[in-house]
Amino acid sequence: MKIKNNIKKKNDNLHHFISNHTLIFSIILLINLLIFFSFINGYFYARQKLEEKSENLELFSRKVFGDEYVESLKKKKNTFSIINAPYDKVVILLIDSLRFDFTLYDTNYEKEFIGKEKNTDIYNNISSEKKNISNDGEKKNSLFFLNNMINVHHILQNEKNNTLLFRFDADAPTITTSRIKSIFMGTIPNYMEVNENFSPTTSVEDNFFEQLHLNNKKVIAIGDNTITHLMKHFSKELVYESFNVFDFYSLDIAAKKHFYEEYESNDWDIIF
Template sequence: MGSRKRRYYDIFWICLCLFGLYWFTASFFLAKRSLAERSSCDEAATLLTEVLGLTLEEVRDLESSQILSSPSQERNGCWMDRKIDSLVILVVDALRFDFAYYNLPNSVGRRLKPEHEVREGSNRTQAKARLFQFVADPPTVTMQRLKALTTGGLPTFADISANMGGATVEEDSWMHQVVTIDGRNRGLSAHRARMGFVGDDTWEDLFPGFFAESYPYPSFNTRDLDTVDNGCLKHIFNMLSRIRTRASVTEDLEVIVVHFLGVDHVGHTYGPHNQHMDAKLKEMDGALSKILDRLDKSDSCHTTFIFGDHGMTEDGNHGGGTAEETHAALFVHSSPVCGESAEWDQLEETVSVSELVKEAQFSSIHQIDLVSTISMTLGLPIPYANLGSFVPALVPGEDVRRTTAALALNAAQIWRYFNVYSATANRLSGLDDLALKLKTAVDLYKDALREDKEAGISVEAYLRASSHFKVFLRECLDLGQRVWTRFDTLLA
């Protein structure tokens, strides 16, 4: 090759490399930027008036009927009153839906039977339990899942490389809200709520110093099947004896997080179908059953979420986007004292709604939907950048007025986030379409409130409004997934 020809050849390759680099970085930096804003305790009225356009009179009515909490009255929550006395989160790493359905007969299976009852003195009361498909976004790795489960956000490409090194969560999360909001605004006697933790140390990497009581165990050795789980069993019952109850004065644990790791490690080492997995699931079943029995005996209202942060493939691995990896189990259980809640699903069946609305209802639950649900259950504001939807079926004692208000606040929170993000970070396209959907839902909500005030409650009117809020929330998540979770090579 002549030297001149050679030079053209070199220049061509240099240009190609530079173009490739430009293309990569331009696509990469379209990834989601995190905003520093956090939701605050006293802004429910502002969200409903300024973001949704409710009138001051409508909001005052909601406050005086104690559907909304307000700073001017004694209250048990920030935006809305808390629903439960304490929350127990039991993560069973890599708990696939089929594991929970078939292999946990004493903890999960027994409680799903309608005849399951708990004897309490002479009164027989019923604990409420349900099992759901719990759908995660890829990448199905623990650190990204825990971030999503606390912030309500979607994973970004910038995050993925951070899974190995560890990174604290900077965005608003329910964890942050629990420890920073004055507990007295949420019916606690203490200024600062306390949380307890034992298990996979990823929680401590993400939220250093958040737990008042913490027993982290190293998670990196996937051949070690028992150390983390033994640690969990060593501390959990002691912590349960200090769980916050209705009668608690100070110092009790409002939230307890336990993260078992053995099922995941057995999967990595031996795969999902063998005697090691059978033994591990049996051990889990016994432990979970003992924990739930203990909570059922309490005279306070405790909700427990048992879930897998992700699933596993048939060779025992995870990280990708196949259904085996993204579909985990979520088992929700409320102690008998929590009381009955309306059978939300059955209620909705009674209302004729369009197919579009039906499709958006929650037959399986998206993982980030747990976030606004936890926030509303504990009387916290929903995290600023959350994209998940409140799920009434997970909350004890929920009625149609409160549920619709919770969905309205959830819609206002996401709509504010989208508009602030679009104005300050990257412009989001598709907001006009969403604005129309939101307006329809808000108009229906105003109709329901008017009818309630003039002629008494119309369950149907509230359900129509709440269904349209759900459609809006689902489409917000679609927009977020479209914009942030796909590597955008067309720079669109």
């Protein structure tokens, strides 16, 4: 009888032990699931689109400042104001995957130019006489990202009043589609938009190009077709497929050709 009681007591203790640990495990599992779903909900949030759009700048100015004030501004053609833009025409050059250090120039470092001549008109204006060669005559490790964009360095050095170089850090995801939206729509990218990088859709939200259209500006798009998939209201689209991994040159060659052709004409306000 005593043996049976001991066995029963052991079974009860084992049952309580399992029950207690099962409860603790269940609580921990539930907490982890809540943390996981809270994280996923914040990480892959579905952004609500804003369909309201700003109106024409002149109409807005008339409502805020009055017709008399706006008309007085329009008469001052040489004065920059909310009505009179500082420039008649603007060219926006957007380079995908351009690292900031690509634009840097180190006067103590000189590349070895193989098979091509230096751009003497610009290169000779840069005070760089030091060679990147050690005392024993052996060349140091090449920094391939340095001193490639000599034109940028030349402009920064010789047109300081008209040129500024900024650096900004982009949070992930840094895919092309999300970054274009951030630049021209002011939105914050999220990981739900990653799939749009391969099949971008036209945005219904207010954006830079929408406002240009509302203000009767003619915009020409040249180069990558991603921008024309995301935005609309371009007066002319001279774009090409951007995901052709077998051809890295045709798009650049065609874009350069189209740019010089359109630049000579006067039928545009902005070339992008």
